[in-house]
Structure formats: structure tokens, C-alpha cells
Amino acid sequence: MSKPIVEAREIHKHFGHLHVLKGVDLEVAERELVFVIGPSGSGKSTLLxxxxxxxxxxxxxxxVDGIDMLDPRTDINHARQRIGMVFQSFNLYPHMTALGNVTLALRKVAGKSRGEADVLGMAALERVGLADRAGHTPGQLSGGQQQRVAIARAIALEPRVMLFDEPTSALDPELVGSVLEVMRDLRQSGMTMIVVSHEMGFARNAADRVVFMDDGLIVEQGPPAAIFENPTQERTRAFIGQIQRH
Amino acid sequence: MIESFFNPEIIAAIWPIVLAGLLNTVLLSLIVVPLGLLGGLILALLATVHHPLVRWPLMAWVDFFRAFPPLVLLVLLFAGLPFAGLELGGFACVAIAFFLNTGAYYGEILRAGIDSVPAGQVEAGRSTGLSRLQAMTYIVLPQAVRNVLPDLMSNTLEVVKLTSLGSVVAVPELLFQARQAQSLTYNATPIVLAAIIYFLLLWPLVRLLSRLENRALAGRR
Incomplete structure (x- = not known):
């Protein structure tokens, strides 16, 4: 394993009385694709x-990438440019066009001129196959297209790591493929990716590692084949059995 | 009847006085509406700070100025402040009173608008490195304003009507000028004229507001 680009140590998270993360360690190597699975409420989205x-x-x-994210002296806004994030509900800005969504941070955070930002933004939309939709607003796009614009918005900043929080859960089944396609393409370009998702087929043939979380802890992790076919923990077995029945 | 309520000779004679009043009403509106919006924006932004030291004073402030009758506030500033050695003109008193009173109303409207924007919008922006203020400026406020546009319009309508309060502190706006003209002519015509002008000034706004409200209702369906 090459040197880790993401190193999380002993992460605890409390929401009031709820203890959501109970000491999670996660290391992710450069160019690695890690899948995080687990029942709802297991803390996987919170970890992300x-x-x-x-x-x-x-x-x-x-x-992340050598930057201590929790150090109060860290410029968090600067650090976040290196970490792209894609959300379950897309969270596109409805009052802007697709291109406007992609270029906002390029202009306001990365300090590009409008002209430069438009060129980079169009290139990002091109990568997700939506250059011809640049002038459309989110309301005029399908769910799958919206999520691909959201991916373009993140990759336009050339992040070192991409976080995906259930990127296909809100999509109609027939639209899932186009989003997974873009993710596969990103993977091939060598992007480091951490994906919270239950797309088992995708995990099986694209992930380097699957991490199973339950009740705020990592229960088991390993190559997809090992986790899916031969889980060593009873909880993992029960969970895999449940989702495969669906 | 026409003689004392809509006398053409009197209209011709006092027209310049009333026109000057109209111009002042428009001018006053152009000053107090942005002032109120500014005050409201400050209050709405403060409301996003969930610290008890901000929240409680803010709530007290907004409650106080919404509960306090604007006319009383205006008279208090105009007639009360001189006793504290501070003599402001009528115009300045109107500006301050409106900043305080209508600012509180605009603030509540804008706060509701900001609350109507899903948290995921800010998170998306912050995840790309936008600061809190940038996310507010470029992502939240444009959507917030759009979501409460009919309410903002409706409040603005009220504010323009309230500028007639200026007459109480001798600001030469439309109502004040009409009253002057009335006392010069011993005739009700100037007041009738002012009433018609108020209606003609505000009616297009009312129409526009109705259309916005209908569109908002249709959008919700």
C-alpha cells in the first residue's frame, strides 16, 4: 500500500446523547477506491x-493530503478544495445553470476569472457527458444528470480525494447506470474515492476495499470478494445476506 | 359637491404644492425602503448566529419594534430626543423610525426566507471551499429572496403607505403638502387629489403583488 492520503484516527462523534462514531480508524491510499457499507444509522455518512x-x-x-483538518489554524476553506463531495440529494444550486453550479467555487474560491472558470467548467461538464446541458438549470435536468453535474462541480476544483455520500440512492433505477459510469471513469483516471453506497455490483468490480460499519465502529474490512463471499463476522454476514436478498 | 371636493380651479392652483409632495413621498420611499431592507438583512443575518448572547437580544429587539406603534416611535424620536439634547430634523427621524420599525418586519421575512433554503445547499457550497459568508451571499440569499418575494413586496407596499406618517413631523411629503394646500384653500380638493395620487401610485404595485402571489401559489401546486 502506498502512503495514505486520508488518515482518520480514533474518530468519535456525539450528537447530544447519541454516540454515533465510537473510535473509527480509516486509512485510504492514493488512487484507492474504498466502499463503506453498513445499516442505516451505523455512522457511515457521519464518518464521511x-x-x-x-x-x-x-x-x-x-x-487529508498532509493537511491536519481539525487544526484550528488550518484554512478549512482552502483544504476543502482538495476534497470533493457528492451528496445523496445532489444539492445543486437551483437558481444557477449547470455551468454556474460548476464555476461558482472556481471563481470565488480558486480565484479564476469568469473566462478561465467557464473553460474549466465546460471541461468538467464534458467529462461527465453533459457539455450540451451547460445552460440548463437543475430543474430542467433528470436526477441522473443533476448528480453528474454535482460530480462535475466537485472535480472541476481538481480535488485529491472524492467523497460520495450515497450518490445513487435518490435516483430512479434506470438513471443509476449513467452516474456509476462517471464514477468508473473517475476511478480509471486514478482518483482516490471513498464511497458510501449499497451498489454491490459496482463495489464488486470497482472497489479495492470494502469497509463494513455497524453501530459506530468498523466491524470488518477487506477486498470485495472476501467481504461479500466470506465475511468473518456474524454481523457482516447478516447484513450482506439482507441486502443481497433485495 | 364638486365645488368643495374636486374643484378644477383649486386643482390648477395647488397642483405644484401637491406635486412637490408627491416627489418627496417618492424620495422618502426610495430612502426608507432600502434602509428597512438593510436593517432587515442585518437582523436576518444575525438570526443565523445560534448563540444565546445573540439570539435573546435579537428576539427582544425584533419583538419590541414590531410591537411598538411606528407613529408613537416617530413622535418619540421627534419630540423626545430634543430633551436629550439631540435635535434631529423630521426627515432624519422618519429615516431612523423606519429603519427600526420596518427593519424588524423585513428581518422576519428574510429570516423565514433563509430558513426555507435546505441545509444541503450550504453544505454543498462549503464542501467546495466557499466561506460561510460566500455561501450566504451566492447560494442562500438569492434563493431566500425569491422564496419570500411576495411577502417582501407586500411589506414594501405597507412601508410606502406609512411614509404618510412623515406629515406628523412636518416632512413635506404628499399628505403634508395636501394638508397645507387644504388650509390655504379651505377646500377638501387637495386631500381628494392626494388620495387619488396615493391610489395611482400604489395600485400597480398591488397588481404586481397579486400576480406574484398567484404565481407562487401555482408553483406550490
């Missing part, structure tokens, strides 16, 4: 959100 500090861990440390 702790990595770019959308959620403030109660304790522990997070280092």
Missing part, C-alpha cells in the same frame, strides 16, 4: 462528513 469537517468530530484526528 467528518473527513471534510462538514461535521466536527468530537475527538480524534483527520489528516
Amino acid at each position: 462528513r467528518c473527513l471534510n469537517r462538514l461535521e466536527e468530530p468530537s475527538s480524534g484526528s483527520v489528516v
Whole structure:
């Protein structure tokens, strides 16, 4: 394993009385694709959100690409440019065009001129196959297209790591394929990716590692074949059995 | 009847006085509406700070100025402040009173608009490195304003009507000028004229508001 680009140590997260993360360690190597699975409420989305500090861990440390994310002296807005995030509900800005969505941070955070940002934004839309939709607003796009614009918005900033929080869960089944296609393409370009998702087929043939979480802890992890065919833990077995029945 | 309520000779004579009043009403509106919006924006932005030291004083402030009758506030500033050695003109008093009173109303409207924007919008922006303020400026506020546009319009309508309060502190706006003209002519015509002008000034706004409200209702369906 090459040197880790994401290192999370002993992450705890409390929401009031709820102890959502109970000491999670996660290391992700450069160019690795890690799948995080687990029942709802197991803390997998919270873990993902702790990595770019959308959620403030109660304790522990997070280092991404050499930057200590939890150090108060860290310029978090600068650090976040290196960590792209894709959300379950897309979260596109409805009052802007697709291109406007992709170029906002390029202009306001990366400091590009409108002309430069438009060129980079169009290139990002091209990568997700939606250059011809640049002038459309989110309301005029299908769910699958919206999610691909959201991916373009993240990759336009040339992040070192991409976080996907259930990227296909809100999509109609026939639209899932186009989003997975874009993710596969990203993977082939060598992007480091951490994906919270239950797309088992995709995990099986694209993931380097599958991490199974339950009740705020990592229960078991390993190559997809090992986790899916031969889980060693009873909880993993039960969960895999449940989702495969569907 | 026409003699004392809509006398053409009197209209011709006092027309310049009333016109000056109309111009002042428009001018006053152009000053107090942005002032109120500014005050409202400040209050709405403060409301996004969920710290008890901000929240409680803010709530007290908004409650106080919404409960306090604007006319009383205006008279208090105009007639009360001189006793504190601070003599402001009528115009300045109107500006301050409106900043305080209508600002509180605009603030509540804008706050509702900001609350109507899903949290995921800010998270998406922050995840790309936008600061809190940038996310507010470029992502939240444009959507917030659009979501409460009919309410903002409706409040603006009220604010323009309330500028007639200026007459109480001798600001030469439309109502004040009409009253002056009335006392010069011993005739009700100037007041009738002012009433018609108020209606003609506000009616297009009312129509526009109705259309916005219908569109908002249709959009919700």
C-alpha cells in the first residue's frame, strides 16, 4: 500500500446523547477506491462528513493530503478544495445553470476569472457527458444528470480525494447506470474515492476495499470478494445476506 | 359637491404644492425602503448566529419594534430626543423610525426566507471551499429572496403607505403638502387629489403583488 492520503484516527462523534462514531480508524491510499457499507444509522455518512469537517468530530484526528483538518489554524476553506463531495440529494444550486453550479467555487474560491472558470467548467461538464446541458438549470435536468453535474462541480476544483455520500440512492433505477459510469471513469483516471453506497455490483468490480460499519465502529474490512463471499463476522454476514436478498 | 371636493380651479392652483409632495413621498420611499431592507438583512443575518448572547437580544429587539406603534416611535424620536439634547430634523427621524420599525418586519421575512433554503445547499457550497459568508451571499440569499418575494413586496407596499406618517413631523411629503394646500384653500380638493395620487401610485404595485402571489401559489401546486 502506498502512503495514505486520508488518515482518520480514533474518530468519535456525539450528537447530544447519541454516540454515533465510537473510535473509527480509516486509512485510504492514493488512487484507492474504498466502499463503506453498513445499516442505516451505523455512522457511515457521519464518518464521511467528518473527513471534510462538514461535521466536527468530537475527538480524534483527520489528516487529508498532509493537511491536519481539525487544526484550528488550518484554512478549512482552502483544504476543502482538495476534497470533493457528492451528496445523496445532489444539492445543486437551483437558481444557477449547470455551468454556474460548476464555476461558482472556481471563481470565488480558486480565484479564476469568469473566462478561465467557464473553460474549466465546460471541461468538467464534458467529462461527465453533459457539455450540451451547460445552460440548463437543475430543474430542467433528470436526477441522473443533476448528480453528474454535482460530480462535475466537485472535480472541476481538481480535488485529491472524492467523497460520495450515497450518490445513487435518490435516483430512479434506470438513471443509476449513467452516474456509476462517471464514477468508473473517475476511478480509471486514478482518483482516490471513498464511497458510501449499497451498489454491490459496482463495489464488486470497482472497489479495492470494502469497509463494513455497524453501530459506530468498523466491524470488518477487506477486498470485495472476501467481504461479500466470506465475511468473518456474524454481523457482516447478516447484513450482506439482507441486502443481497433485495 | 364638486365645488368643495374636486374643484378644477383649486386643482390648477395647488397642483405644484401637491406635486412637490408627491416627489418627496417618492424620495422618502426610495430612502426608507432600502434602509428597512438593510436593517432587515442585518437582523436576518444575525438570526443565523445560534448563540444565546445573540439570539435573546435579537428576539427582544425584533419583538419590541414590531410591537411598538411606528407613529408613537416617530413622535418619540421627534419630540423626545430634543430633551436629550439631540435635535434631529423630521426627515432624519422618519429615516431612523423606519429603519427600526420596518427593519424588524423585513428581518422576519428574510429570516423565514433563509430558513426555507435546505441545509444541503450550504453544505454543498462549503464542501467546495466557499466561506460561510460566500455561501450566504451566492447560494442562500438569492434563493431566500425569491422564496419570500411576495411577502417582501407586500411589506414594501405597507412601508410606502406609512411614509404618510412623515406629515406628523412636518416632512413635506404628499399628505403634508395636501394638508397645507387644504388650509390655504379651505377646500377638501387637495386631500381628494392626494388620495387619488396615493391610489395611482400604489395600485400597480398591488397588481404586481397579486400576480406574484398567484404565481407562487401555482408553483406550490
